[in-house]
Amino acid sequence: MSGDDGEGDGADGSGDAADERLDLSLDEAAGVADLFGGLTRTELTEALQELAFRRGVEPPPEERIDQVVRAYALVEYPRDDEGDTPDAEPLLVPGPSAFPTLPEGAADLPHILDIESRAVDRERLGRAVEERFRGEVARAVADEDEVLVGRLLDVSYDLETWGPVELGDLRERLDAVRE
Template sequence: MFGALAREELTQALVELAYRQRGDAAADESAVASAVDAAVASAVDRYFLVEYTPADGADGDEAPDPEPLVTVGPVAFPALPAAADDLPHILDYPTRSVSRGALARSVEGRLRGDAARAVAAENDARIEHLLDVTYDLEAWAPVDVAEIRERLDDARSASDPETG
């Protein structure tokens, strides 16, 4: 729906949506913004959203954006959340196209790094999550992350007393 947004744009849109959904109820805007920032950070960590830094002019702009943009990630559902009918009206920001190939390579690189850190830390919960992400990523973009999946699966097997 929006291509890619700066984090601040996404935060402002979600704060506005929260205000509209609450109606006249007074909302502490800074508390809502803080909660939205935390939710966006969690969504990026879990690959529901991904950060994208466009190359010079690659997204149709004359100059690159100074900060990473946020766009839909491989584990996101392709539907608007409940009660988000106002989002298209709130998201009055320039539409930025996203180079799907560059985005896929960026996400693959990030996944590779996250997998290495999860394996090194023996973080079983993160390893399980990243295993799921490998399947979602291959369905989402034309990438082959079988090598990453194999490394994660080996680490999971090694930590499981029944299989390792």
């Protein structure tokens, strides 16, 4: 996640551990959220800060969470039921392109953080992700963005096996852009 080569980039040329960032793959970020059943963005940030502290490195930048969400490795689960308020921060849960993997030291997080394990309604989650996906397809088709179209085609197959959705009509729209 840092893009550092370990050479150090400080003005004095030092490359000590404090200059390094926690480097997690998309699947490892999803694994941290999966450990709890889902985490809010605030809780995931706290968990990543804890992992970074334990490793003696800096936490990843906030943008890393956005990258993981854009890649469909984490997806938002709206929390406006089961006693939550309608404006409750959504949970980030492993998405269709993730193969959740626990990074080193993550197994201790439930003992360190005061966060209860959560369950999500898979059908409701599938509908929320399908809605997001439909919006991204509409933008990709309107912009004729072939790179995004290709990425969304790949995600569409993952999404159908992951959630209770049918995306054949959207794949046809995406394929039409590629022709």
